[in-house]
Amino acid sequence: MNEHDSERIAGLLESDGYEETSNQSDADVIVVNTCCIRENADNKLYGTLGNMKQLKDDNPDLQIMVGGCLAQKDRELIQQRAGHVDVVFGTHNVHRATALLSDARSNGPVTEIWEEADPDEAFASALPARREIDYAAWLTIQVGCDNSCAFCIVPSVRGVEISRTPEEIVAEAERLSSQGVTEITLLGQNVNSYGRDLALAARRSGDQSVRIRPAFAQLLRSVGAVDGIRRVRYTSPHPKDMTTEVFEAMAETPEVMPHLHFPLQSGSDRILRKMHRGYRAERFLAKAAQARETIPDLALTTDIIVGFPGETEDDFTETLRVAAKAEFDSAFTFVYSPRPGTEAAEMVDDFCDPDEVKDRYARLRTVIERSALAKQQGRVGVTEEVIVEGPSKKDPTRLSGRTGQNKLVHFPRPEGPLRPGSYARVRVTEGHTQYLIGEFVERTAAASHRTRIPVL
Numbered sequence: 001m002n003e004h005d006s007e008r009i010a011g012l013l014e015s016d017g018y019e020e021t022s023n024q025s026d027a028d029v030i031v032v033n034t035c036c037i038r039e040n041a042d043n044k045l046y047g048t049l050g051n052m053k054q055l056k057d058d059n060p061d062l063q064i065m066v067g068g069c070l071a072q073k074d075r076e077l078i079q080q081r082a083g084h085v086d087v088v089f090g091t092h093n094v095h096r097a098t099a100l101l102s103d104a105r106s107n108g109p110v111t112e113i114w115e116e117a118d119p120d121e122a123f124a125s126a127l128p129a130r131r132e133i134d135y136a137a138w139l140t141i142q143v144g145c146d147n148s149c150a151f152c153i154v155p156s157v158r159g160v161e162i163s164r165t166p167e168e169i170v171a172e173a174e175r176l177s178s179q180g181v182t183e184i185t186l187l188g189q190n191v192n193s194y195g196r197d198l199a200l201a202a203r204r205s206g207d208q209s210v211r212i213r214p215a216f217a218q219l220l221r222s223v224g225a226v227d228g229i230r231r232v233r234y235t236s237p238h239p240k241d242m243t244t245e246v247f248e249a250m251a252e253t254p255e256v257m258p259h260l261h262f263p264l265q266s267g268s269d270r271i272l273r274k275m276h277r278g279y280r281a282e283r284f285l286a287k288a289a290q291a292r293e294t295i296p297d298l299a300l301t302t303d304i305i306v307g308f309p310g311e312t313e314d315d316f317t318e319t320l321r322v323a324a325k326a327e328f329d330s331a332f333t334f335v336y337s338p339r340p341g342t343e344a345a346e347m348v349d350d351f352c353d354p355d356e357v358k359d360r361y362a363r364l365r366t367v368i369e370r371s372a373l374a375k376q377q378g379r380v381g382v383t384e385e386v387i388v389e390g391p392s393k394k395d396p397t398r399l400s401g402r403t404g405q406n407k408l409v410h411f412p413r414p415e416g417p418l419r420p421g422s423y424a425r426v427r428v429t430e431g432h433t434q435y436l437i438g439e440f441v442e443r444t445a446a447a448s449h450r451t452r453i454p455v456l
């Protein structure tokens with residue numbers, strides 16, 4: 001979500017006449033877009049701003065802006081701690097970025113935080129965006145979150161759930177397709193509760209025929225049907241709201257890629273209850289098994305937090321057991337960090353011993369990497385269609401691509417051009433924990449976006 005907000009901010013600046021520079025000391029404006037979901041991002045902001053003080057001393061016309069959810073949380077504190085910051089803005093007024101810059105230029109430093117989203121301005125994708133990648137795009141379908149996971153700061157900084165209408169989403173997908181985008185990732189904090197607010201609003205206004213449940217499943221089918229869109233992905237669903245209809249839509253819509261990011265958080269029912277996650281471990285495993293049965297060749301990934309307050313060795317053993325049983329293709333694993341204002345941050349007496357947490361974290365990584373390696377090696381011999389991302393960072397004689405399961409694959413550069421955004425078939429020859437190695441078979445589709453030609 002933050003990355004997509006950054007693209008919007010860049011898009012707004014670009015439509016105001018600014019151009020990107022890779023050199024900070026050339027910049028007229030520097031935007032620091034922050035995230036506060038975990039503590040380390042928090043710690044980085046003030047150091048980063050401190051380093052920028054010198055740039056501002058050298059170039060007094062430079063304007064520094066801080067946005068994102070950490071700005072939403074810290075507000076005036078940012079300018080108190082870093083007086084050289086010109087603009088502080090939050091998650092609900094991203095669209096105000098350029099107006100705030102000119103306001104600050106005339107009237108001095110400004111902090112503007114909106115308490116809630118204006119539904120007309122809520123959607124990142126509705127603003128001009130300067131996409132990082134030409135052939136793949138984020139598409140926001142929903143902002144905010146109505147859940148209250150005890151560890152999570154998102155609801156307090158992103159607000160309540162607001163869904164964008166299906167018509168607008170499909171129109172946006174069509175527009176992206178006409179620009180040559182072939183891969184779309186639908187974005188939301190809890191995508192499978194997508195449309196609940198729209199259905200409730202429709203019922204309140206008298207239309208009792210509106211169904212609440214399959215809205216997200218239907219959306220997957222509709223976006224998959226957009227001409228020119230070859231790949232649809234989404235992030236993130238909530239296990240408690242996951243329905244059979246979503247799995248069926250994934251299975252029956254070839255454009256929806258066989259990858260499910262399914263955040264477990266903990267394998268202990270006691271901890272899941274304390275987290276207010278709304279499911280038990282066995283239910284999570286049953287849904288994961290159902291997903292695998294319904295969707296051929298599905299890759300399953302997850303998020304897990306280690307050291308939630310009160311986590312005992314027995315709780316953690318349950319997490320290891322469930323993680324091993326789920327056989328994840330990969331996982332983002334996090335050490336719990338208290339976030340101000342959240343319920344878990346108050347459980348100070350139950351905070352886990354940091355050395356213990358470090359040890360658990362390493363043990364969890366071992367379990368995750370075991371199944372990850374097995375899953376990767378299971379691809380050896382398979383011919384996969386990949387979207388070409390460009391030269392491999394480590395070895396420019398190779399290209400890198402992504403398989404439908406979202407696995408990274410490196411393969412020797414074939415004769416002839418194969419530019420980023422093209423599709424190719426690659427036969428997998430080696431499976432490593434973080435990547436696959438393969439050999440080029442054939443090109444299946446040329447990239448359809450226009451390449452930007454630098455204007456000199």
Ligand code: 5AD
Nearest residue numbers: 151152263303304334335336337339
């Ligand atoms: N501490 C550690 N991890 C967290 N996450 C969210 N809040 C916290 C926190 N306070 C993790 C969750 C979530 C992912 C995006 O970040 O696993 O799914």
Ligand code: SF4
Nearest residue numbers: 145147149152154189
């Ligand atoms: Fe945070 Fe839970 Fe909402 Fe996800 S579902 S954003 S973890 S509160």
